[in-house]
Amino acid sequence: MVTSPCIPIAPEAAADATTALQQSAQALPQYLRAGTLQLASLPPLSLYVHLPWCLKKCPYCDFNSHAWREDGALPEQAYLAALRADLDAALPLIWGRRVQSVFLGGGTPSLFSPDAIDQLLADIRARVPLGPDAEITLEANPGTFERDRFAAFAQAGVNRLSIGVQSFDDAKLQALGRVHDARQAHAAVDEAARHFASFNLDLMFALPQQDMMGCEADVRAALAHQPPHLSLYQLTLEPNTLFARQPPPLPDDDLGADMQQAVAEWAEAAGLQRYEVSAYAAPGHRCQHNLNYWQFGDYLGIGAGAHSKISFAHRIVRQTRWRHPQRYMEQADRGAAVETQTEVARRDLPFEFMLNALRLREGVPIGLYAQRTGMPESSIARAVQTAQAKGLLHPNPDHLQTTPLGFLMLNDVLKGFLP
Ligand SMILES: C[S@@+](CC[C@H](N)C(=O)[O-])C[C@H]1O[C@@H](n2cnc3c(N)ncnc32)[C@H](O)[C@@H]1O
Ligand code: SF4
Known part of the structure; x- marks a missing residue:
């Protein structure tokens, strides 16, 4: 319990004042105690909400997602109640701070x-200050069932849609175990363009048995829709997935690297700027939520398995939910709701900051390092000089x-900032 400064110390207790102060300091929540970092101001804050169900688990996916048909009906109301309780319990950690973006991901x-998304956004607005122009993204799959709801999601206050297209090729979609086909993908993108001024398409490349021509056809099909934002990910075999256990025939490393270079060129030629390793945007359409991650901003993550990073x-402090x-x-x-809470160690901060900031093509002002980590620039000076010299x-x-x-050699650059 925090001792109120209004309570006078009785004379007989004065001798124990030091001990009492020490005890009350220990009773303070961890995040309010003195520490070694010196943050002059707190970074922008975003809110991530994890909604963990899918129609079916994809064989390449390592996200915290669960097939919902196994469990019967989607427990929407119970989950919304849990999210409210989770957010209520987290409020003391972000007291008074404005939330600059919301991402409903899965x-x-x-x-x-x-209706559930409308209720969720109302629950959020009732608990945290959310600016009228805050970016509110919802991840959507391109199935017909979902597409019919896009207009209503916009009505509920979602102002950016992120559609998981992955490919416009039926054979590739099948190889990826997706539940939608190419026709549905095109229809979903058209519907998104009708209702959202800003939207993103997720596309993957280096797919099973994909050649350069197939890769180009896919990216060009995406670009033909003139998306304001495109995310282009090279398919990776994630541990604990079906693809890791039974790998499909993927393009070799050289072809994968050539594809990476080519997809960037095609997207940039179409007017989308590559502003991050995998993210391309038309002017004014960079993802504010993800930019905050890459600029080492703060995020509160609520929902099953969500991660948070919160500065004091x-x-x-980092947290993970059950x-x-x-x-x-x-x-x-x-x-x-919080399963683990750990403090980021001083020695890990240089790497963690760089891991995010150097993904941005334009980088960041050097002053951001001290602002966001509370550490002096001198703590990275030598590693920066070495990387510059190379x-x-x-x-x-x-x-x-x-x-x-x-x-191109980001991993090598980052190694220089490891503890
Ligand atoms: C949170 S996920 C899923 C969003 C949505 N449920 C979907 O599947 O369309 C966001 C994106 O990560 C990408 N992704 C997922 N697993 C991947 C993998 N193993 N390799 C590369 N990209 C992956 C996909 O493009 C996916 O759309
Ligand atoms: S890739 Fe998307 S749809 Fe597939 S299981 Fe993962 S989160 Fe669900």
Whole structure:
């Protein structure tokens, strides 16, 4: 319990004042105690909400997503109640802070009814200050069932849709175990363009048995829709997935690298700027939510398995929520949705900051490092100089930015910032 400064210390207790102060300091929540970081101001704050169900689990997917037909009806109301309890319990950590963006991710959030999304956004607005122009993204799959709801999601207050197209080729969609086909994908993108001024398409490349021509056809099909934002991911074999256990025939590393270079060229030629390793945007359409991650901003993540990063004056804390939806709901209802909470160690901050910031093509002003980590610039000076000497970082003293070579060899650049 925090001792009120209004309570006078009785004379007989004065001798124990030091001990009492120490005890009350220990009783303070961890995040309010003195620490070694010195953050002059707190970063922008985003809110991530995880909705963990999908129609079916895709064989390449390592996200915390669960096939909902196994469990019967989607427990929308119970999950919304858990999210409310989760957010209520988290409020003391973000007291008074404005939320600048909301991302409803999954899983497949578009399986939730528009009424449920409307209720969720109302619950959020009732608890945290959300600006009228805050970016509110919802991840959607392109099935017919979801597409019919796009207009209603916009009505509910979602102002950006992110559609998981993955490919416009029926054979590739089948190989990926997707439940939609190419026709549905095109129809979903057209419907999104009707209702959302800003939307994103997720596309993957280096798919099973894909050649360069197939890759080009896919990217060009996406670009023909003139999406304001495109995310282009190279398919990776994630541990604990069906594809990791039974790998499909994927393009080799050289072809994968050639595809990466080619997809970037096609997207840029179509007027989408590559502003991050996998993200391309038309002017004015960069994803504000993801930019905040990459600029080492704060995020509160609620929902099953969600991650949070929250800064305080003297420390940065990471949290994870219980991963399994059922367990999460039970725990959240008890006010205990958080499974783990750890403080980011000083020695890990240089790497963690760079891991995010150097994904941005334009990099970040060097002053952002001290602002966001609460550490002095001197703590990265030597690693920066080494990377500059190798031609991996630009020699600009005011800015942290990879050179074209450094952008290609990002993992090597980052190694220099490991503890
Ligand atoms: C949160 S996921 C899923 C969103 C949505 N449920 C979907 O599948 O369309 C976001 C994106 O990550 C990408 N992704 C998922 N697994 C991947 C993998 N193993 N390799 C590369 N990209 C992957 C996909 O493009 C996917 O759309
Ligand atoms: S629909 Fe998306 S989140 Fe769900 S299993 Fe497939 S890739 Fe993963």
